[in-house]
Amino acid sequence: MPGSSIPSTVIDGLKDKFPAIEVSENLTITVPEAELLSFMRELRDNPDYDFNFLTNLTAVDYPDNFTVIYNLVSFKYGYTLMAKVNLGKDEPAVSSLTSLWGSADWQEREVYDLFGIIFTGRHNLTRILLEDGFAGYPLRKDFQWVGGRE
């Protein structure tokens, strides 16, 4: 079950340009937080990749870190790509992609709302599903869940 469907030559080309990225065996690319914006801009603007569609943006709360997941699609070539950014547990923050894809706007707000991950370099980062005064971030594993099944 590959995370991306993209020719290995393209991946190799990306590796040359961004030596810091890691490619797992199922072709999921892990990007360091500092390079995220330039990496994504390259993916979107380079006509060889042309990832014009940010289809999915979400996050996972792993025991050691937060991971933000980006799923990109290129309509031109039919490529899909899964990129991940690992963030520390304390005050997780990552650059916003709203400047590249409009669809990041609401999805980032959703991730902020449920995980408390801060997206920097954007405006109007407010809660979207929960009420504004809600305490805590429910999709974090340490969220105290009253009435659950545990």
Next chain:
Amino acid sequence: MLRTEEITLNMGPQHPSTHGVFHVVLKMDHEVITEARPICGYLHRGIEKLAEARTYTQFIPYTDRLDYLAAMLNNTGYVQAVEKLMEIEVPERAEYIRVICCELSRIASHLIAVGTYSVDIGGITGFMYCLRDRERIMDLFEMVCGSRLTLSYMRIGGVAEDLPDEFIPALCQFLDEMPSRLDEYDGLITGNEIFQARTKHVGLLDPGVAINYGISGPNLRASGVFWDLRKNRPYSVYDRFDFEVPLGKRGDCFDRFTCRIKEMRQSLKIIRQAVEQLPEGPVMAKVPKVLKPPAGDVYHEIEGAKGILGYYVVSDGSNKPYRIHVRRPSFINLGFLNELCKGWKIADVVAILGSLDIVLGEVDC
């Protein structure tokens, strides 16, 4: 020149045309919208959090409650994601049954979209006609799984039950009658002068902007972008059917509406082919009683009724998912509402919102 003042109007959460508990704060100069701020979350049930305390099979009924108008599609998206994670091979017959049910669900969802859109524009009669025909799909689903709305028919590895004997004749009758019903909608709703005046050239969605904002499904195709996962990235057995992907030209409300009507015709075509090709055999793969997918993650997308429906499933090797995220098309399609509504009148906001075809169970998750 008279001094005019901007007024703020709360449209919703109780409003007949927000298609549920959706709230838009409109800033208006007389009747012209200067800002439309959508507020969602009134129906947020934390389904993604609930998933973490359920087993993989137990989560299936929760998917029904996302887009409750097309429950089969939600079921399918989820079980296919888990099957991808566990590398389960689904029996051929089950795949065909899934296709039949998914396309019926798509028709049911589009019928509601078309019907409610007719009400949004002001003609209540169209809605009743659409509901009349949707009722028959509900009856078909009742035959298949005993449930009408929240179906939970799909299982990881296949479907819950084989089709009952009376299903195929009833389905064929439905397939025979439906095209004339679609002509009826074209006559009553699509062909109406006033309807066209209200929807044509309203809420124009540029293809480039639509892609950038992640808008998918009929809304994207109405802008002329050929992107239908059933064609572009065929999953299940969709590569075996001959069908077209209807595209719009202008990307206005009218195109979004007619795209749905045309898609229903294509769905009928797919179902007919699937019924003809339907093989014999088991409907359930051999899967263990307790599902423990290997640790890892998977993202799987299908073409839902409202757009691209994606499931992101993370497994830690236990019998409960570590995390499930749903890419809900309605939620992402709504993200562009503010830009789409600016400069139009309050009546157009209703027309635009209706043409996006959102369902709040899915938006709020």
Next chain:
Amino acid sequence: MVENIFVGFAEWLRSLLAAAGLPALFGDIVLMIVKVAGILAFIAISVLWIVYMERKMAAYFQARIGPNRVGPRGLLQTAADMGKLISKEIIIPRAADKIVFLLMPVLIFVPSLLLFAVVPFGKNMIAVDLNVGVFYFFAVASVSTIIFWAGGWASANKYALIGAMRAVAQMISYEVPMVLAILGVIMIVGSMKMSDIINAQQNVWFIFTQPVAFIIYVIAATAETNRTPFDLLEGESEIIAGPFIEYGGMGFAMWFLAEYANLILVSVLATTLFLGGWLAPFGLTFIPSWVWFLLKIYFMIWVFMWFRWTYPRIRVDQLMNFGWKVLVPLSLANIFVTGIGMFIYRAIGW
């Protein structure tokens, strides 16, 4: 015999009072009260019936059955609904202007009632045959605009305000083409008296000589009564119920019933002006004139209902454009053509 049942009753009452030795003035007053009572009963019964008819018609248009539980074939449904609405609490929003808010649903019936005075129900069956009948009709009908507006304003609700503003804009702009359209008829008749207009149609109904005027009238009348495709002030899916949004119980029922009273009135005017009033077509005079009149107004009501359950709603700016840019010039052209036609007609001297 059946033809003169109402006229005969009035004559009998008058002679009875005269025989009792009462002065003629007293007889007139009693007769007037009886007429008013009769008209009120007519309005009440027809409105209840038309609401039922509308619901049943809508149901048949929509492949449904409609009300069928209360009374035989659901006939008592409206009565039951009214009973429910009367028994409901009257809720007044805190911000509302109490007096205006409560007064307007009552006042909305006043213009409708006033208008029924000039309705020619049948041969010699008109309460007051004013010599400016048509003019009176329009003058009084316009008053209802103010009442709609005041009701919406007093509710202190933004939706109501938008609806009220739309009501004013719509009703005023559609009154103009409506009146201009009717001028064609009045030019031919040369009188604004209801009975004169009907009598002028002995040979040919005005729908055939003034077809354009009829079409303009029907469109404008639909807008006047705020029915689909011109139900902008209610705008179910946009501004919910417009001026009526804050009204519940009997207040709402009054607005609702007044709407149907207005529907009867515009149908009455269409019948009188274009469909020959109570005149029997094809020499079928054995059917009483008042039956003919009722048949014709019910035909018109049916047409309006047909519109309502077929068409979607037009947008507010399209409505204004259509009114001022299409209907007004068209009705002016109609007057012009009618004038030329009359001139030629007289010059030839047929």
